[in-house]
Amino acid sequence: MAKVLVSDSVDEAGIKILTQVAQVDIKTGLSEDELTAIIPEYDALMIRSGTKVTEKVIQAADNLKIIGRAGVGVDNVHVPSATRKGIVVVNSPEGNTIAAAEHALAMMLSLSRHIPDANQSVKEGKWDRKSYIGSEVYKKTLGVVGLGKIGSHVAKVGKAMGMKILAYDPFISQERANQLGCTLVDLDILFSESDYITLHIPKTKETANLINAQSLAKMKPHARIINCARGGIIDEDALYETLKEGKIGGAALDVFASEPLGESKLRELGNNIILTPHLGASTAEAQVNVAIDVAEQIRDVLLGLPARSAVNIPGLSPDVMEKLRPYMRLAETLGNLVGQLAGDRVESLNVKLQGDLADNSSQPLVTASLKGLLSKALRERVNYVNAAIEAKERGIHLVETRDATIKDYSNSIYLEAVGTKGTHAVTGALLNDGEIRITSINGFPVNVPPNTYMLFTLHRDVPGIIGKIGSLLGNFNVNIASMQVGRKIVRGDAVMVLSIDDPLPEGVLPEILKVGGVTDAYTVSL
Ligand SMILES: NC(=O)c1ccc[n+]([C@@H]2O[C@H](COP(=O)([O-])OP(=O)(O)OC[C@H]3O[C@@H](n4cnc5c(N)ncnc54)[C@H](O)[C@@H]3O)[C@@H](O)[C@H]2O)c1
Numbered sequence: 112m113a114k115v116l117v118s119d120s121v122d123e124a125g126i127k128i129l130t131q132v133a134q135v136d137i138k139t140g141l142s143e144d145e146l147t148a149i150i151p152e153y154d155a156l157m158i159r160s161g162t163k164v165t166e167k168v169i170q171a172a173d174n175l176k177i178i179g180r181a182g183v184g185v186d187n188v189h190v191p192s193a194t195r196k197g198i199v200v201v202n203s204p205e206g207n208t209i210a211a212a213e214h215a216l217a218m219m220l221s222l223s224r225h226i227p228d229a230n231q232s233v234k235e236g237k238w239d240r241k242s243y244i245g246s247e248v249y250k251k252t253l254g255v256v257g258l259g260k261i262g263s264h265v266a267k268v269g270k271a272m273g274m275k276i277l278a279y280d281p282f283i284s285q286e287r288a289n290q291l292g293c294t295l296v297d298l299d300i301l302f303s304e305s306d307y308i309t310l311h312i313p314k315t316k317e318t319a320n321l322i323n324a325q326s327l328a329k330m331k332p333h334a335r336i337i338n339c340a341r342g343g344i345i346d347e348d349a350l351y352e353t354l355k356e357g358k359i360g361g362a363a364l365d366v367f368a369s370e371p372l373g374e375s376k377l378r379e380l381g382n383n384i385i386l387t388p389h390l391g392a393s394t395a396e397a398q399v400n401v402a403i404d405v406a407e408q409i410r411d412v413l414l415g416l417p418a419r420s421a422v423n424i425p426g427l428s429p430d431v432m433e434k435l436r437p438y439m440r441l442a443e444t445l446g447n448l449v450g451q452l453a454g455d456r457v458e459s460l461n462v463k464l465q466g467d468l469a470d471n472s473s474q475p476l477v478t479a480s481l482k483g484l485l486s487k488a489l490r491e492r493v494n495y496v497n498a499a500i501e502a503k504e505r506g507i508h509l510v511e512t513r514d515a516t517i518k519d520y521s522n523s524i525y526l527e528a529v530g531t532k533g534t535h536a537v538t539g540a541l542l543n544d545g546e547i548r549i550t551s552i553n554g555f556p557v558n559v560p561p562n563t564y565m566l567f568t569l570h571r572d573v574p575g576i577i578g579k580i581g582s583l584l585g586n587f588n589v590n591i592a593s594m595q596v597g598r599k600i601v602r603g604d605a606v607m608v609l610s611i612d613d614p615l616p617e618g619v620l621p622e623i624l625k626v627g628g629v630t631d632a633y634t635v636s637l
């Protein structure tokens with residue numbers, strides 16, 4: 112039975128799903144060394160933001176197939192190492208959107224009405240109404256940095272509260288901004304015109320320290336900034352100085368450059384800062400959503416099915432996935448076949464997607480072809496996650512072409528590879544019942560199903576050759592399951608495809624090559 116390690120606290124609803132297919136161990140609070148020591152036992156790892164899945168952990172994760180992040184951000188996972196090792200990384204892109212958006216809005220209202228401090232003062236026995244005069248958000252300007260899932264919800268609610276919404280997001284269309292009732296502006300305008308600024312962007316090279324001494328200096332003296340996105344987007348030292356000197360109105364932070372927040376000058380500040388311990392996703396509803404979403408994906412991957420929200424393989428909608436699944440098998444089989452025909456050190460692969468497959472949603476078929484091509488060398492080490500990287504690292508030049516006009520079969524895949532045995536090309540299609548057919552070899556039309564053991568000969572189409580090869584195989588006790596000849600012109604060049612019941616014994620291929628008229632012969636196993 113597969114083994115899943117759950118190393119952060121996740122909702123029971125997710126654990127229930129995992130236990131249907133795996134033995135589930137829950138071990139939270141592990142150090143990097145402790146996790147590295149036990150990870151080789153596990154097929155899947157389920158985490159939140161607490162577990163740091165470092166390169167070192169991934170190096171040791173020899174059986175790991177999937178890392179499931181019960182939440183959005185995967186910045187605590189070394190995704191390039193996971194990809195390199197063929198480990199799929201999934202998340203729950205939408206499960207905690209509302210929770211995070213509502214936390215940002217709660218922060219905004221808490222800042223404007225001093226709720227945390229007023230609460231504290233009442234609990235201390237005081238009845239101080241003068242110190243906590245607030246301000247309304249109505250008719251104020253809210254600057255939303257990042258108009259993705261969370262930013263959009265914040266913008267909508269802000270709008271409903273009567274706020275004017277400015278937004279900065281270089282990857283969002285004007286049309287989307289219009290739909291949300293936001294005015295797209297550049298960052299400087301957002302900084303200088305907003306009364307509240309809320310961050311909803313990932314932490315990337317571009318966004319690290321986006322809020323720094325210079326940007327803070329551009330803000331209104333009463334402006335308040337909220338970060339419920341990621342630590343490190345705000346320079347905490349610069350924020351501390353700015354707040355200490357009273358140059359902006361306040362800040363509310365849910366996330367920090369280093370978590371858990373250790374010694375920090377931010378803790379020394381007074382009522383102009385609100386700090387929460389990364390609670391954006393911590394609602395009962397969000398935790399059920401993300402746990403179910405990610406546990407289902409772990410279950411599916413352990414059962415050999417694709418994941419719907421993988422961050423390191425292209426995501427596909429369920430209907431596209433349904434259409435492509437049988438063709439993935441076809442592409443892999445053809446990749447495996449052409450790779451064996453082309454020999455070692457394959458230097459290029461041309462993948463041509465034909466007929467109805469010639470649209471962009473068929474991209475995974477290219478990956479499947481590469482996976483098939485590399486499977487001889489890498490066996491189960493190659494998968495849909497790392498096939499493209501492995502091919503690139505081996506210097507395999509990939510050419511992708513599409514031709515919707517080729518309709519010999521309504522959908523077909525053509526692969527051409529160049530290796531130590533020269534240039535070879537195969538085409539394949541699916542029959543109505545989903546059965547795979549190899550429909551051409553090196554340009555010769557055939558119609559054969561793939562078989563575990565196959566023999567291909569290239570020969571002159573002259574009488575007697577087929578008989579001679581048949582008798583030769585008989586002499587070596589090789590049983591032929593099926594045989595087909597493909598040729599373009601009578602008595603020209605031809606290809607013979609034989610399905611045989613067992614691997615071709617040593618020494619048979621050189622004998623076949625000695626038969627007069629045979630120009631080449633190959634044995635493959637699919
Ligand atoms: N505090 C929490 O507990 C919590 C919970 C959920 C999500 N988050 C974090 O919130 C952030 C937003 O999440 P989301 O689900 O809305 O993501 P999303 O991908 O839907 O939206 C992010 C938006 O940021 C934009 N963006 C990217 N780079 C940008 C840049 N340089 N400048 C401006 N905009 C840029 C993108 O175009 C996108 O629209 C993420 O960092 C996520 O990890 C935090």
Ligand SMILES: O=C(O)[C@H](O)COP(=O)(O)O
Pocket residue numbers: 159160161181182183184185207389390391392393
């Ligand atoms: O990216 C996320 O989903 C949030 O930061 C939530 O993190 P958490 O699962 O550790 O609460």
